[in-house]
Structure formats: C-alpha cells, structure tokens
Amino acid sequence: KLWFLCRVxxxxxxxxxxxxxxxxxxxxxxxxxxxxxxDTSMTQSQGPLHIDVSGIKIAxxxxxxxxxxxxxxxxxxxxxSKENWKTLGTLDTLLKNxxxxxxxxxxxxxxxGRMQPGLSHGEFLKQFIAKxxxxxxxxxxxxxxxxLGVRLKSI
Numbered sequence: 574k575l576w577f578l579c580r581v582x583x584x585x586x587x588x589x590x591x592x593x594x595x596x597x598x599x600x601x602x603x604x605x606x607x608x609x610x611x612d613t614s615m616t617q618s619q620g621p622l623h624i625d626v627s628g629i630k631i632a633x634x635x636x637x638x639x640x641x642x643x644x645x646x647x648x649x650x651x652x653x654s655k656e657n658w659k660t661l662g663t664l665d666t667l668l669k670n671x672x673x674x675x676x677x678x679x680x681x682x683x684x685x686g687r688m689q690p691g692l693s694h695g696e697f698l699k700q701f702i703a704k705x706x707x708x709x710x711x712x713x714x715x716x717x718x719x720x721l722g723v724r725l726k727s728i
Contacts, residue, residue, distance in 0.1 A: 621655065621684055626700045627692050632684035633677040634659060635705070636668040644673040644707040650716030654683030675705060 621632040634655055645667050647658045655676035658664050667674035680688035680697060688697070702710055 621678075623684075624701070624704055626697060626704060627689055629680050629689055629692075629697070630686040631677060631680070631701065633675055633705075634664055636664045636674040638668060638671050638673065641671060641673040643709050643711060644675060644705070645711045645713060646702070646707070647674065647676040648679065648712065648714045649676075649682065653716075654678050656683065673707070675707075677701065 622635055624631050624633065632655065647655070647663060649655065649657060655678045658674075658676035664674045664676055678685040679694070680686060688694075698712075
C-alpha cells in the first residue's frame with residue numbers, strides 16, 4: 574500500500590527523506606559524548622547565503638551551533654532544492670542536536686548559478702567543502718546525487 578501511495582500522490586521521495594533524516598539523526602546522536610552534543614547558542618542563516626565556487630554563485634543555508642564537531646551537508650534530488658530540507662525540518666533538527674547543517678543548491682538548481690564547463694560535480698563539492706571550513710563532514714546525497722556521494726567516499 575505504501576508503494577501505491579507513493580506512485581499516486583508523488584510523496585515517495587518525501588517519505589524516504591523523512592525516514593532517512595530520522596535514521597541519520599538517531600545514528601549521529603550516538604556519535605559523540607552527551608556533553609559535546611548540544612550547544613545552547615545556535616545560529617541559522619535568515620535567508621540563503623551565497624558563496625563563489627569556481628566562478629559559480631552557490632546558494633545555501635548554514636545552521637550552526639557556536640561549536641560543532643561535525644558538519645552535515647544535505648544535497649538534493651533532481652526536482653528539489655535546499656528549501657526541501659528547511660521545509661521538512663531537517664536543518665532545525667540537526668541544529669538542535671548540536672550539528673552544523675548545510676543545505677546547498679547544486680549548480681543549475683534553485684538559487685545557484687549554472688555549472689561551468691569542465692568542472693565535475695565531484696570537484697565542485699570538494700571546493701565547496703573547503704570554502705565552508707568543515708573539518709569533519711557527513712554528506713547526505715539522496716536520489717540523483719547518490720552517485721556523487723559514493724564518488725566522494727575516497728576523498
């Protein structure tokens with residue numbers, strides 16, 4: 574019945590993202606000691622931030638506790654953007670649990686500029702991670718970006 578619901582109403586991706594984000598948060602909660610997990614002074618970007626990566630204007634949200642041991646970068650699928658992670662509450666949930674959460678519009682999607690010829694998605698993501706100053710990073714890459722996450726495993 575769940576598959577039928579997904580096909581009929583087009584909600585399959587939302588259901589998947591909701592459950593995946595929940596499992597990710599449960600997994601991450603066990604990753605650090607309780608005293609370092611939650612920070613009471615938290616900040617979130619009021620609107621999208623922008624950064625230049627190889628001449629491409631990239632839009633992203635950055636929800637950051639004042640100190641965090643781990644950054645979670647949330648990519649998106651073909652029909653989606655950084656806004657979906659905000660709407661689903663994933664950014665807020667990660668922030669409340671002490672993790673830096675970044676939702677990015679990939680080049681050519683949402684509020685970001687078009688991909689430059691000769692620049693691979695993998696190279697783009699490596700440069701983006703370097704520019705946001707992330708020491709330890711988890712990448713959530715659903716749907717069309719899943720292969721990108723697999724390729725980055727070797728970084």
